[in-house]
Every structure is written in C-alpha cells, then in structure tokens.
Amino acid sequence: MKVYLAGPEVFLSKAVEVQKEKAALARAAGFTPLVPGDLEIPPAPTKHERGLAIYAVDEGMMLASEMIIANLTPFRGISADVGTVFELGFMCGRGKHVYAYTNTSRSYYERILNDHYQGNAALRPDGRMAGSDGLSxxxxxxxxxxxxxxxxxxxxxxxxxxxxxEADRLTDLEAFKQCLAIAARRHLR
Amino acid sequence: MKVYLAGPEVFLSKAVEVQKEKAALARAAGFTPLVPGDLEIPPAPTKHERGLAIYAVDEGMMLASEMIIANLTPFRGISADVGTVFELGFMCGRGKHVYAYTNTSRSYYERILNDHYQGNAALRPDGRMAGSDGLSxxxxxxxxxxxxxxxxxxxxxxxxxxxxxEADRLTDLEAFKQCLAIAARRHLR
Incomplete structure (x- = not known):
C-alpha cells in the first residue's frame, strides 16, 4: 500500500536525511512510501514554472497513494504548514485513509491565546473570546x-x-511511528 | 450553480455582515452561495463534538458545491488561514472549480523573508536561502x-x-468580485 508522507521536513537543512528515515520506517512497517521531492523535477524556465512542476509531481504522488501521514506540527506560527494542510484536505477530498500527528499536545486554543496574542484576549459582545485585534x-x-x-x-x-x-519538534518521529503502527494493523494483512 | 465561500471572515466581529455581503454578491452574479456557519449547527455535549458537528456541516456544503471561492489573504501570520487551505485542498481533490484571491500582492517569499524573519536570512550550504532557524x-x-x-x-x-x-485586508471584496465575474463568464449561460 502506497503512503504519501506529508510534512514540513522538506524545509529542514537535513531534509533528505529525515525524509529518508521516514521512508525507511514506512517500508519497515510494510508500506511503500511516496515522498515529496523524491522524484526528479523536470527543468523549468522560471521560478514560477518550477513551482508548478513540483506541484504536479506531488499531486501525482497523492493520486497514486491510498493513504497520507501528515505532520501537522506547528510551523512558522501557531498552525500546521499550509502546504501539508492542502495535502491533507486533498486526500480527505479523494476519500483516502488519513493519518496525522503533531509534536505538541497544547491545544490550538491555547496556542492562539498565548503564543499569538500573549494572553491579550477578552470576551466580545457576541460572547466569543477574541484577541486584541477583535478576531475570534x-x-x-x-x-x-x-x-x-x-x-x-x-x-x-x-x-x-x-x-x-522545541529543539526536536520538527524532527521527532515517535508519533509518526505510532501512525504507521496503527495503519499497519488496520490496512495490512 | 452552488459555490462554497471559504475564508477567515468567520472570525471577524462583523462575520455575519461580511458573509451576507459575499452571499448577496454571489447571488447577484448568478450563483447559489453556501457559506460556513449558514446552517444551524446541531447541539453537542462537548466543545470537541461541537467542532466536529461544524466540520460535518461544512463538508456537506463543500460536497454539494460545484465551485469554491477561497479567501487566501494571510491570517494570523504569513500564510492563508489553515481552515480555508484545507477546504481549497479538499475541493481540488474533488475536482471542483477553484477560484481564490488574496488581498496582498507581496509574494510568499517576501513575506517569509521580511515579515517572518525580518530579513535575517542567508544562503545555506546547499544553496538555498534560509531563515535564522535554518529552515529554507x-x-x-x-x-x-x-x-x-x-x-x-x-x-x-x-x-x-x-x-x-492592512486595515481593510480581511474585509475588502474587490478581488472576490473579480473571481465572481470570471466564474460567471466561464460557467453560467
């Protein structure tokens, strides 16, 4: 069973190393991993066309996969990497099996309230909690x-x-292994 | 033709007002708008179950729509609202017509470099530009x-x-109207 390995690892300086480790773990669990950046990207005349070419390869890998494991660990802010989120949505839309993990146990509410607004929040007249900019x-x-x-x-x-x-948040693979173990029990053999 | 109107408007204090205006513009252009929050959400015993109930209603509206117009204006950071991004991915995965707009003309590269890293970036040994944390x-x-x-x-x-x-970035609807006009020419009559 082919599995698409989504996550912001691609931005790490040791991207190749971490992606290889994830792929090896997926193979050891009995899956065939498809990893963004795995395939040769055809040359393109502009940056924009190169971006589109990478997209095309990634979409092809998603369509070929029956399952996604998405790393939703917060990236450059309070939420998951938007590229990974697009891929999660795409795979949900295609009706594929979806697995995900995040290397924080703090809720989204807590991260918005404390990390984004530094606690500067109050009830709005409509009864919703909102940040200092009025956004709920x-x-x-x-x-x-x-x-x-x-x-x-x-x-x-x-x-x-x-x-x-924090130092290991983008590279720790324990939760990824847990996803693999559950998926293997559910879908293999 | 039903169109799903996605965007972070739902977090505004004047969410209802802006969503009604978007819906009215969509109807005036000849579409039937489906808007998150439009339908009564069934009561739920916990916050978590309420969140899942809202998701179920939103997914139902996406499945019923032939098209999405997604507001990808940066939200609480350098990227689009992740809820909207999930919806964009979902609709791409379903093969629906996709329209989107963003109320900034600054590139993602420029926003990461200057807004997120305040210009503190340099070439990595692998030849990629990276921020002060080493992420490309x-x-x-x-x-x-x-x-x-x-x-x-x-x-x-x-x-x-x-x-x-900036003051109007989350509420300005000019680009939304442009999406509607192009979509109407392409898909209606």
Missing amino acids: IEDFDMADNLMLDGGILRREGVLIKREVP | IEDFDMADNLMLDGGILRREGVLIKREVP
Whole structure:
C-alpha cells in the first residue's frame, strides 16, 4: 500500500536525511512510501514554472497513494504548514485513509491565546473570546483549526498528539511511528 | 450553480455582515452561495463534538458545491488561514472549480523573508536561502506555499492578487468580485 508522507521536513537543512528515515520506517512497517521531492523535477524556465512542476509531481504522488501521514506540527506560527494542510484536505477530498500527528499536545486554543496574542484576549459582545485585534479565538479542544481535526476524525482517521521539546519538534518521529503502527494493523494483512 | 465561500471572515466581529455581503454578491452574479456557519449547527455535549458537528456541516456544503471561492489573504501570520487551505485542498481533490484571491500582492517569499524573519536570512550550504532557524525559504514567485498556487493553477483555476491597505485586508471584496465575474463568464449561460 502506497503512503504519501506529508510534512514540513522538506524545509529542514537535513531534509533528505529525515525524509529518508521516514521512508525507511514506512517500508519497515510494510508500506511503500511516496515522498515529496523524491522524484526528479523536470527543468523549468522560471521560478514560477518550477513551482508548478513540483506541484504536479506531488499531486501525482497523492493520486497514486491510498493513504497520507501528515505532520501537522506547528510551523512558522501557531498552525500546521499550509502546504501539508492542502495535502491533507486533498486526500480527505479523494476519500483516502488519513493519518496525522503533531509534536505538541497544547491545544490550538491555547496556542492562539498565548503564543499569538500573549494572553491579550477578552470576551466580545457576541460572547466569543477574541484577541486584541477583535478576531475570534476558536475553542473546540482541538489540535488545530477544526477543519483539520474534523477532516481527519470524520473519516475515522487518526490524529496523534505528543509533547516534544522545541529543539526536536520538527524532527521527532515517535508519533509518526505510532501512525504507521496503527495503519499497519488496520490496512495490512 | 452552488459555490462554497471559504475564508477567515468567520472570525471577524462583523462575520455575519461580511458573509451576507459575499452571499448577496454571489447571488447577484448568478450563483447559489453556501457559506460556513449558514446552517444551524446541531447541539453537542462537548466543545470537541461541537467542532466536529461544524466540520460535518461544512463538508456537506463543500460536497454539494460545484465551485469554491477561497479567501487566501494571510491570517494570523504569513500564510492563508489553515481552515480555508484545507477546504481549497479538499475541493481540488474533488475536482471542483477553484477560484481564490488574496488581498496582498507581496509574494510568499517576501513575506517569509521580511515579515517572518525580518530579513535575517542567508544562503545555506546547499544553496538555498534560509531563515535564522535554518529552515529554507521557498522562492517560486507565488502568493503562498506552492501547493496552494499549484493546486489552483493546475486545474485552470483563478488566483487574484490585489494590494489592499492592512486595515481593510480581511474585509475588502474587490478581488472576490473579480473571481465572481470570471466564474460567471466561464460557467453560467
């Protein structure tokens, strides 16, 4: 069974190393991993066309996969990497098996409130909690925006939350291994 | 033709007002708008279950729509709202018509470099530009992460970029109207 390995690892200086490790773990669990950046990207005359060519390769890998494991660990802010989120949505839309993990156990509510607004929030006249800019703060005991948690759980997917120290947050693979183990029990043999 | 209106408007204190205005513009252009939050959400015993119930209603509206117009204006950071990004990915995955807009004309590269890293970036040994934390900065002349622009353009969707002053960035509807006008010419009559 082919699995698409989505996550912001691609931005790490040791991207290739981490992606190879994830692919090896997926193979050891019995899956065939498809990893963004794995295939040769055809040359393109402009940056924009190169970006589109990478997209085309990634979409092809998603269409060929029966399953996604998405790393939703917060990236450059309070939410998951938007590229990974697009891929999660795409795979939910295609009706594929969805697995995800995040290397923080702090709720989205807590991250918006404390990390984004530094606690500067108050009830709005409409009864919703809002930040200093007036934007409401969603409070659903979820790992990220409700569309992410909701999309995963609605199709009986798995979302693993695990607290990892900041220095290892983008590279720790324990929750990824847990996704693989559950998926192997469910879908293999 | 039913169109799903996605965007972070739902977080505004005047969410209802802006969503009603968008819906009225969509109807005036000849479409039937479906708007998150439009339908009564069934009562739920916990916050988490309420979040899942909202997701279920939103997914139902997406499945019922033939088209999405997504507001990808940066939200609480350098990228689009992740809920909207999930919806964009979902609709791309379903093969629906995709339209999107962002109320900034500054590239994603420029926003990562200057807004996120305040210009503290340098070439990495692998030849990629990276921020002070070592994470690479993607540079594809795109509005956001390449999966967003790529997903839209690969299926001949439309992505309107327009520079709007910060105070009006989350509420300005000029680019939304442009999406409606192009979509009406393409799909109606």
